[in-house]
Amino acid sequence: MLGTALLLILGMSIVAFIVGRASGRRFLRASGSSIHSLPSYHGLFVAVWVGVPALVLVLLWAALSGTIVDSLLLASLPDSMTTGVTGAGLDLVLSEIKNVAAGLLFGEPRPEIVEAAARLNRWDALAGWAMVVVVFALMIVAFAVARTRLAPRFRARNAFERWLSGLMIAASVGAILVTVGIVVSLLVESLAFFRMVPIGEFLFGLNWEPQMPIRADQVAGLGAFGAVPVFLGTIVIATVATLFAAPVGLFTAIYLVEYASERVRSVVKPVLEVLAGVPTIVYGFFAVLTVAPAIRSTGNSLGLAASPNSALAAGVVMGIMLIPFISSLSDDALRAVPRSLRDGSLAIGATRAETVRKVMLAAALPGIMGGVLLAVSRAIGETMIVVMAAGLIATLTINPLDSVTTVTVQIVTLLIGDTAFDSPKTLAAFALGLVLFLTTLLLNVIALRIVNRYREKYD
Amino acid sequence: MEQLVAPTSKMGVDVRHTGEAGTTEIKVSAQNVDVFYGEKHAIKGVSVNVPARSVMAFIGPSGCGKSTFLRCINRMNDTIEGCKVTGNIRLDDRDIYDANLDVVELRARVGMVFQKPNPFPKSIFENVAYGPRIHGLVHGKADLDAIVEQSLRKAALWEEVKDRLKEPGTGLSGGQQQRLCIARAIAVNPEVILMDEPCSALDPIATARVEELIDELRQNYTIIIVTHSMQQAARVSQQTAFFHLGILVETGSTEFIFTNPHDQRTQDYITGRFG
Ligand SMILES: Nc1ncnc2c1ncn2[C@@H]1O[C@H](COP(=O)(O)OP(=O)(O)OP(=O)(O)O)[C@@H](O)[C@H]1O
Numbered sequence: 001m002l003g004t005a006l007l008l009i010l011g012m013s014i015v016a017f018i019v020g021r022a023s024g025r026r027f028l029r030a031s032g033s034s035i036h037s038l039p040s041y042h043g044l045f046v047a048v049w050v051g052v053p054a055l056v057l058v059l060l061w062a063a064l065s066g067t068i069v070d071s072l073l074l075a076s077l078p079d080s081m082t083t084g085v086t087g088a089g090l091d092l093v094l095s096e097i098k099n100v101a102a103g104l105l106f107g108e109p110r111p112e113i114v115e116a117a118a119r120l121n122r123w124d125a126l127a128g129w130a131m132v133v134v135v136f137a138l139m140i141v142a143f144a145v146a147r148t149r150l151a152p153r154f155r156a157r158n159a160f161e162r163w164l165s166g167l168m169i170a171a172s173v174g175a176i177l178v179t180v181g182i183v184v185s186l187l188v189e190s191l192a193f194f195r196m197v198p199i200g201e202f203l204f205g206l207n208w209e210p211q212m213p214i215r216a217d218q219v220a221g222l223g224a225f226g227a228v229p230v231f232l233g234t235i236v237i238a239t240v241a242t243l244f245a246a247p248v249g250l251f252t253a254i255y256l257v258e259y260a261s262e263r264v265r266s267v268v269k270p271v272l273e274v275l276a277g278v279p280t281i282v283y284g285f286f287a288v289l290t291v292a293p294a295i296r297s298t299g300n301s302l303g304l305a306a307s308p309n310s311a312l313a314a315g316v317v318m319g320i321m322l323i324p325f326i327s328s329l330s331d332d333a334l335r336a337v338p339r340s341l342r343d344g345s346l347a348i349g350a351t352r353a354e355t356v357r358k359v360m361l362a363a364a365l366p367g368i369m370g371g372v373l374l375a376v377s378r379a380i381g382e383t384m385i386v387v388m389a390a391g392l393i394a395t396l397t398i399n400p401l402d403s404v405t406t407v408t409v410q411i412v413t414l415l416i417g418d419t420a421f422d423s424p425k426t427l428a429a430f431a432l433g434l435v436l437f438l439t440t441l442l443l444n445v446i447a448l449r450i451v452n453r454y455r456e457k458y459d
Numbered sequence: 460m461e462q463l464v465a466p467t468s469k470m471g472v473d474v475r476h477t478g479e480a481g482t483t484e485i486k487v488s489a490q491n492v493d494v495f496y497g498e499k500h501a502i503k504g505v506s507v508n509v510p511a512r513s514v515m516a517f518i519g520p521s522g523c524g525k526s527t528f529l530r531c532i533n534r535m536n537d538t539i540e541g542c543k544v545t546g547n548i549r550l551d552d553r554d555i556y557d558a559n560l561d562v563v564e565l566r567a568r569v570g571m572v573f574q575k576p577n578p579f580p581k582s583i584f585e586n587v588a589y590g591p592r593i594h595g596l597v598h599g600k601a602d603l604d605a606i607v608e609q610s611l612r613k614a615a616l617w618e619e620v621k622d623r624l625k626e627p628g629t630g631l632s633g634g635q636q637q638r639l640c641i642a643r644a645i646a647v648n649p650e651v652i653l654m655d656e657p658c659s660a661l662d663p664i665a666t667a668r669v670e671e672l673i674d675e676l677r678q679n680y681t682i683i684i685v686t687h688s689m690q691q692a693a694r695v696s697q698q699t700a701f702f703h704l705g706i707l708v709e710t711g712s713t714e715f716i717f718t719n720p721h722d723q724r725t726q727d728y729i730t731g732r733f734g
């Protein structure tokens with residue numbers, strides 16, 4: 001039925017467009033150049049009047065009719081089936097009815113169910129036809145209304161413009177609402193978690209052992225939710241990654257902007273872009289199979305104990321992932337430094353290196369800082385590399401040769417396997433997610449502010 | 460310098476070098492300079508002599524190659540990709556395109572002031588101290604302070620900024636910024652100062668100050684100034700060179716060029732018939 005309705009709307013809109021445009025052409029013939037808008041705008045005007053409200057109605061109908069039919073259906077069941085049954089029980093009954101209605105039979109359903117299923121099918125068909133009829137009527141009315149407004153001096157062009165801007169506002173409001181919804185769901189689940197585990201213990205506790213049993217037959221620890229070791233692990237890895245990526249990325253950018261010839265640049269830039277496009281899971285392989293063993297054997301030969309999954313390995317590989325990111329943002333920042341500053345320095349007799357160090361970097365520093373901060377926030381949120389290459393045990397350490405775990409790794413492990421959304425183990429993932437979200441949000445806001453302030457200065 | 464202003468009587472064979480004084484010390488001498496930007500031939504066989512401790516103005520319609528030629532004199536064209544310079548340019552009789560010559564040192568001797576004021580995003584003090592620092596001209600803080608003050612005084616900016624040396628140079632007015640750039644250029648004690656339309660971004664009052672300044676600076680420095688203003692050329696320069704389509708059409712004493720040019724193109728240009 002939905003498909004029919006949508007096709008109907010499409011067809012009607014096209015008809016409306018043709019009719020509207022024909023009116024426009026008639027006006028054009030009759031009154032010549034004094035017509036305000038082109039005929040096609042008359043057509044578009046009628047078409048949006050016919051199409052858009054009908055589309056909104058259909059979508060609303062499709063979204064709401066299900067729940068309305070469900071509650072009607074439940075109300076129509078004999079009392080013997082519904083009294084004393086609540087929540088999940090009712091859902092069970094409903095889904096049984098729907099299965100039967102769809103022709104999926106498991107065993108021998110009760111006669112009341114079969115009866116209800118027949119009723120459901122009848123109502124669904126009815127609701128579908130009702131929708132088509134109502135939508136059709138709406139379109140006819142809208143068509144008539146829009147037709148009456150057409151006239152030679154009618155500003156169809158402006159009216160269509162208003163429809164378009166309304167559409168764009170609706171799209172952006174929709175995007176914002178989705179974001180808000182995500183944040184709210186994160187908040188709600190986190191609050192549920194903080195009812196079970198005090199927020200102080202979560203933020204400042206030093207012991208993280210979340211693998212508690214959620215079924216009676218499981219054997220596991222008691223559960224401890226002090227997230228400091230997890231935060232610390234994240235910070236260690238992000239720091240290693242940044243310390244590795246920032247200088248390399250920055251030097252790459254300086255080289256590309258100041259020293260590389262056009263030929264070198266035309267090779268290096270695409271290579272960096274390829275590096276930026278490598279899926280993070282491939283970096284993960286690289287970390288596990290190449291970098292971690294190398295670090296371990298180097299550490300051993302130096303007499304340092306390095307664990308197989310060291311924070312260093314994960315951090316370095318994450319740093320490699322960030323190099324193109326930092327280098328391209330620094331490249332932009334350096335390029336945005338006006339050529340006149342560079343020339344001014346060179347003309348006094350500064351060498352290129354002096355010019356870069358004392359003038360270009362000074363002028364581009366805000367942009368570079370912003371880029372590095374954005375990179376840090378990516379490092380904190382990065383998941384795949386650390387899932388593969390960092391550890392699972394939350395150790396309270398800042399030694400990069402130890403194995404550490406990160407916020408993202410913990411979220412993944414908490415939500416893998418048995419989950420129940422009333423256990424602190426599962427809900428802890430949302431609390432971690434909330435912290436992660438707030439941190440990266442803060443970093444991004446700071447970074448963007450820095451970058452923007454510096455943009456204003458030169459444009 | 461007085462004899463430069465008066466047109467000399469001897470101008471026989473080479474009409475293009477009208478009014479040239481043969482007796483003065485020549486600071487910069489260019490012979491048959493050609494400049495190419497890739498395929499584009501921007502400067503075609505230009506030869507000119509710039510007398511020491513005087514002001515020479517380069518005039519000519521837009522795109523005729525004034526800036527290009529100016530940039531040859533401190534080799535700033537080297538920083539432009541695809542730019543090729545041929546011919547011979549001498550500073551104090553030494554070839555500046557010699558392979559053994561240190562460009563960095565050359566640019567310390569030949570300073571440059573740009574069309575748009577371009578102070579560094581640093582404090583006023585640091586802007587002026589930049590050159591002396593990188594060239595190691597100073598030993599100790601007192602020395603540096605002295606050079607900064609002296610340069611700002613020479614640039615007629617000291618009185619206006621002496622209480623705010625720590626403030627950013629970019630916070631000054633356009634005219635002050637341009638004088639700051641002049642101070643920055645003279646802080647390394649150059650011998651020649653190249654100025655590419657130094658007043659085109661300034662109002663008439665700031666322009667007058669800079670012109671006054673140029674007039675004072677010529678006691679000690681050789682100055683070459685590119686300008687689009689005939690009045691400015693007439694006011695500040697002793698020598699004028701007129702460029703057209705990459706060719707040096709005519710050069711000579713300013714008074715002579717402006718009152719009695721030899722070439723029809725020069726006459727048309729300075730009387731505003733094309734440009
Ligand atoms: N970097 C460059 N690359 C290629 N061509 C250039 C470059 N700079 C200048 N040119 C060309 O060389 C010619 C001379 O330019 P130049 O800037 O020297 O002129 P100008 O006399 O200074 O003009 P204006 O008075 O407008 O400043 C012009 O035709 C210009 O298009």
Ligand SMILES: [Mg+2]
Nearest residue numbers: 525526527655
């Ligand atoms: Mg120019």
